[in-house]
Amino acid sequence: AFLIALHVFPGPSAWSKDYPIAEGPRQSPINIVPDEAVYDANLPPISLNYDNCTSINISNNGHSVVVEFDDADDRSVIQGGPLNNAYRLKQFHFHWGGKGCHGSEHTVSGKTYTSELHLVHWNAARYGSFGEAVAASDGLAVLGVFLEIGDEHRGLHKITDALYMVKFKGTVADFRDFNPKCLLPRSLGYWTYPGSLTTPPLYESVTWIVLAEPIEVSEKQMGKFRTLLFSGEEEEVRKRMENNFRPPQPLNGRAVRSNFQ
Numbered sequence: 113a114f115l116i117a118l119h120v121f122p123g124p125s126a127w128s129k130d131y132p133i134a135e136g137p138r139q140s141p142i143n144i145v146p147d148e149a150v151y152d153a154n155l156p157p158i159s160l161n162y163d164n165c166t167s168i169n170i171s172n173n174g175h176s177v178v179v180e181f182d183d184a185d186d187r188s189v190i191q192g193g194p195l196n197n198a199y200r201l202k203q204f205h206f207h208w209g210g211k212g213c214h215g216s217e218h219t220v221s222g223k224t225y226t227s228e229l230h231l232v233h234w235n236a237a238r239y240g241s242f243g244e245a246v247a248a249s250d251g252l253a254v255l256g257v258f259l260e261i262g263d264e265h266r267g268l269h270k271i272t273d274a275l276y277m278v279k280f281k282g283t284v285a286d287f288r289d290f291n292p293k294c295l296l297p298r299s300l301g302y303w304t305y306p307g308s309l310t311t312p313p314l315y316e317s318v319t320w321i322v323l324a325e326p327i328e329v330s331e332k333q334m335g336k337f338r339t340l341l342f343s344g345e346e347e348e349v350r351k352r353m354e355n356n357f358r359p360p361q362p363l364n365g366r367a368v369r370s371n372f373q
């Protein structure tokens with residue numbers, strides 16, 4: 113049964129067969145070791161300008177739940193930090209576990225969090241579309257935010273209350289006027305390193321910016337993520353969407369820098 117499972121829905125360990133870059137030099141996620149991170153006093157703060165962002169929809173793509181934004185102009189961008197120009201917000205999505213405290217993609221000295229939010233931005237100063245930027249070494253900037261179990265998160269409610277509309281793979285629903293700024297922790301202290309997409313095609317095109325301070329969400333809110341399904345409405349076998357995270361990959365000598373001591 114295990115071998116059938118591996119064949120039917122190949123997990124991360126099987127990706128290198130179809131995507132040899134899975135064993136490339138700058139893969140993500142990684143285990144971040146704060147004591148080995150290089151404090152870089154020249155790293156400016158991250159600047160997020162989401163005030164005029166336009167969310168469009170929320171969808172279940174069979175891997176995660178994704179909120180897409182209108183990226184036709186520079187209305188919502190991230191800049192500063194390790195970035196040489198403004199990167200446009202395209203979408204955000206989450207990775208999470210089953211019950212318990214694993215589920216994040218990045219780990220911190222081996223510690224896993226219950227979930228990880230990824231805000232995906234692309235370099236519109238240099239590339240004409242997300243599809244073009246996604247394969248370029250400086251094409252993407254992903255802001256990672258850890259989620260840990262604690263008090264209920266008021267900003268997350270709008271998302272968890274919409275999940276019932278996108279239970280099945282391939283479902284999409286309107287999702288307007290959501291500003292992801294409410295999902296950020298108080299501090300924007302971060303680690304940054306050159307990495308990749310954490311799902312196929314695993315392109316090594318991501319400047320990762322991982323915030324050190326987690327946000328708190330309740331077990332009840334996380335439970336709603338686990339009511340999503342990997343499977344489509346027509347499939348007879350229902351597979352709960354959980355554990356959609358890739359484990360940490362070799363650092364291969366990359367420097368992880370921090371803007372805090």
Ligand SMILES: NS(=O)(=O)c1ccc(C(=O)NCc2c(F)c(F)c(F)c(F)c2F)cc1
Nearest residue numbers: 230232242243246254308309310311312313
């Ligand atoms: N977990 S993460 O590292 O933050 C991550 C971020 C974005 C994507 C993504 O956009 N995939 C779909 C996708 C592609 F993978 C493409 F290569 C492409 F050209 C697309 F247009 C596209 F939507 C995958 C993983």
Ligand SMILES: [Zn+2]
Nearest residue numbers: 205207230310
């Ligand atoms: Zn992700």
